[in-house]
Amino acid sequence: MGISRRDLFKVAGLGAVLGAVHIPSTACAVKTPSRALPPSKGNRVVIVGGGWAGMTAAKHLKKELGDKVDVVLIEKRKIFMSCPISNVWLGGLVEMDFLMHDFHTPASKYGYTFINATVTDIDRDKRRVYTTEGYVDYDYLILAPGIRYNYDAWFKGDKQMARYCATHFPSAFIPGAEHVALKRKVDNFEEGTFVLVVPPPPHRCPPAPYERAAMIAYVFKQNEVKGKLIVLDPKEDIKPKGPGFRRAYEELYLGLVEYVPNAKIKEVDPVNKVIKTTAGDFKFDDANLNPPHQAGDLAWKAGLVNPKTGWCDVDQLTLRSKLDPRVFVAGDASSVKGFPKSGDMAHNHTKNMVVKALVALLKGKDPYEAVKAPTNTCYSMVNGDPKEAIVINVIYGLDKKKKAPVKKKKNVVNDRSSQLARSTFEWAKALYRDMFS
Ligand SMILES: Cc1cc2nc3c(=O)[nH]c(=O)nc-3n(C[C@H](O)[C@H](O)[C@H](O)COP(=O)(O)OP(=O)(O)OC[C@H]3O[C@@H](n4cnc5c(N)ncnc54)[C@H](O)[C@@H]3O)c2cc1C
Missing domain, CATH: 3.50.50.60 (FAD/NAD(P)-binding domain)
Known part of the structure; x- marks a missing residue:
């Protein structure tokens, strides 16, 4: 679609x-x-x-x-x-x-x-x-x-370069036209190297970059793309739901996704399409470049x-x-x-x-x-045919003496399933209902 x-x-x-x-x-x-x-x-x-x-x-x-x-x-x-x-x-x-x-x-x-x-x-x-x-x-x-994007962390105040990067390789972590631009890129990609840069924590939606990688790989698989998606992560491992994402990349998208940990950004050159990181330098044909986030x-x-x-x-x-x-x-x-x-x-x-x-x-x-006390539930879709998802749920308590929330219980389901894919849509519908109707 x-x-x-x-x-x-x-x-x-x-x-x-x-x-x-x-x-x-x-x-x-x-x-x-x-x-x-x-x-x-x-x-x-x-x-x-x-x-x-x-x-x-x-x-x-x-x-x-x-x-x-x-x-x-x-x-x-x-x-x-x-x-x-x-x-x-x-x-x-x-x-x-x-x-x-x-x-x-x-x-x-x-x-x-x-x-x-x-x-x-x-x-x-x-x-x-x-x-x-x-x-x-x-x-x-x-x-x-x-949030806002902190392109200054990459381009040290060079607004023209920041604009070039945002225009040619939109992040799509703020809802809007960037998402449409990214979808066009993914749908039209035929061959070569596509890079996805994971922003450093804390960033909006910790599992979103990994879910995005799975969905891009799913489209590449459908379209029989001759190439691969490289995921450059500044962290030492995928977090949260690491085992679930890893299994999806290995079992569903073998050869299509290359996950690179410890890839802290040293330099981004969107004009020549090169990213230098602590895990090596990467040339790309197209990319989803996600700078650090701020309020x-x-x-x-x-x-x-x-x-x-x-x-x-x-x-x-x-x-x-x-x-x-x-x-x-x-x-x-x-x-x-x-x-x-x-x-x-x-x-x-x-x-x-x-x-x-x-x-x-x-x-x-x-x-x-x-x-x-609040809770937090986050589903991630990792497969499209059949639709399958994984999930994390955290229940918090409130320490009123320390005047701070505390994590009480964490449940993670790394075994992807169609049931969790259905729950993903049910979760979204329930939340939309609680805000809009
Ligand atoms: C790709 C992706 C996938 C995600 N998936 C999930 C998920 O599965 N589950 C989940 O729980 N979270 C997910 N998230 C995270 C979620 O989108 C954010 O955490 C959430 O939107 C935060 O809500 P917010 O109200 O703080 O910000 P927003 O929802 O971004 O709202 C901020 C609003 O402020 C408005 N605004 C800003 N400045 C002004 C101004 N000057 N004047 C008037 N209005 C202004 C903006 O237009 C915007 O509507 C995902 C995020 C991304 C990027």
């Missing part, structure tokens, strides 16, 4: 959808910022970013507090596209429809305000968010901007990122910013020890920790009493 005309129409037609900045009609005129909404009545929570964390926060705050809270969700995209299951789509095993959701239905159903605009700045002293549609004041802010741009603009780590320091039980008690940082941009940066975790910690803590605060209660 390649990219269907319907898929392309959907992506192109929604245009700006996928990653582009919304430009207001008066973009050329200098204008005094105006209000996008009337002033707050003292109960306004503004959520920036309608991804996995932001969508969860908007619905569940309204579900818990109803009219007692004025929830405003600001998102720059015109449509939601899910990164989870995007590798499965890359493998041609599901239509893009499955990944797409609209912002309007849940806003209308649960009674929150949806503003389709780009947030350009945040003034934390004034408790004000500036957007391309005017400014909005908040009493509390939930910042959920996801999304907006978190930097708001001055909430720890420059030493690239992520936002937060209270480990409530995810309240350590730098501003009026701000919670939800989703991948936050840093909680032991939490992977996954959609499942973004959904789980937002629902059980961020929302519970904020509801308690708004009711004048103790937020630490209110928070609940």
Whole structure:
């Protein structure tokens, strides 16, 4: 299943959808910022970013507090596209429809305000968010901007080279048109060496690069590609679900996938298509080049990122910013020890920790009493015919004395199965339902 005309129409037609900045009609005129909404009545929570964390926060705050809270969700995209299951789509095993959701239905159903605009700045002293549609004041802010790519780690501030790399070898770790570009590359690849660079941890979705490798190999196998996929991993081994991925590469894609551990990037030359690593130098014909990740741009603009780590320091039980008690940082941009940066975790910690803590605060209660322990489940599709997947599930507890989550139980199923492939789709449907309907 390649990219269907319907898929392309959907992506192109929604245009700006996928990653582009919304430009207001008066973009050329200098204008005094105006209000996008009337002033707050003292109960306004503004959520920036309608991804996995932001969508969860908007619905569940309204579900818990109803009219007692004025929830405003600001998102720059015109449509939601899910990164989870995007590798499965890359493998041609599901239509893009499955990944797409609209912002309007849940806003209308649960009674929150949806503003389709780009947030350009945040003034934390004034408790004000500036957007391309005017400014909005908040009493509390939930910042959920996801990640940004740190090309500077590779190109030392050479923006032109970073742009060249992003254009010719898009990462597709942020939902959008990059995914379509990557699928075209994979579908059209006929022979030679295709390289996939695994970003260094912590990065968005620890198993995603390995699942992507399996799905690319599956397409290459179907298309009888004369060549191979080289996976360059800075780590010493595949983690998580290492045995499951390794077995898939060896049993299903022997000769098609070469996994190279300890391949820390020394130099990336996208023009001459060479990557120098601590495990040797690699020439490639085409590639999926994934630079290191950091908290999304907006978190930097708001001055909430720890420059030493690239992520936002937060209270480990409530995810309240350590730098501003009026701000919670939800989703991948936050840093909680032991939490992977996954959609499942973004959904789980937002629902059980961020929302519970904020509801308690708004009711004048103790937020630490209110928070609940999250879980994290992550399926990875490794085969397309038959569809087969592996899974990891971690159950957390809360150490309220140490004010930190603790891992209580970990289950990993490395034996791929069709049952787990079916569960993959069921998991996604359940999560989409909990955010969008
Ligand atoms: C290929 C791939 C596969 C994955 N598979 C899985 C999986 O199987 N299971 C799983 O649990 N996780 C998976 N993940 C991880 C998952 O996608 C992320 O962990 C999750 O999206 C994090 O949610 P978030 O809300 O923090 O960020 P996002 O979902 O990225 O949302 C951030 C939102 O903020 C918006 N935004 C940013 N800046 C602005 C601004 N200035 N103004 C307005 N809006 C703004 C963005 O447009 C975006 O909608 C996968 C990721 C990838 C890349």
